[in-house]
Amino acid sequence: MPQLGKVIGTIWGTSKYPGLEDAKIQLMQPIAADGKKTGEPIAVVDTIGAGPGETVLYITAYEAVIPYHRKMVPIDASIIGIVDTIDLRNAK
């Protein structure tokens, strides 16, 4: 909405839905702000260029296709940013 995730791998597939040929797809572990896992890993399209191990922001549902340069393609989750810091220190 966006949510947080950690890139844990990359996925290659030659035969993909038309229009997704050049989509870079990462394997990502959804996490909460404190780093705890919040579900099973999912495949996400990466238009930002995140690398394995990096914490990222991702978005799902209709908005996931927005960052991609083609519109009528099946994308339900995409990375929209690479996180530098999450600051939870002064939370009351």
Added chain:
Amino acid sequence: MILAKIEGTVVATQKNSHLQNNRLLVAQPVDVAGKAIGTSFVAMDVVDAGVGDLVLVMKEGGSARIIFQDNEIPLQSVVVAVVDNLEIMQN
């Protein structure tokens, strides 16, 4: 919209160009008694909410596009109000 508490901030310099202008906050959904429910997520701030604030978060992409007047913004959750007072009828 949902009730949430702001638990922190997220900095991400390398991100989608449409997300550049506003702060990203960590929002933890809470019930009317202020107890955390469900998983925290990230929301874009438009009301200068601070850490520890009780807020209203709007969680729908179409409304995010209206708020930012931008059909290319990859966003769903926006902090749209800071709650000053919450009055609940006890039945």
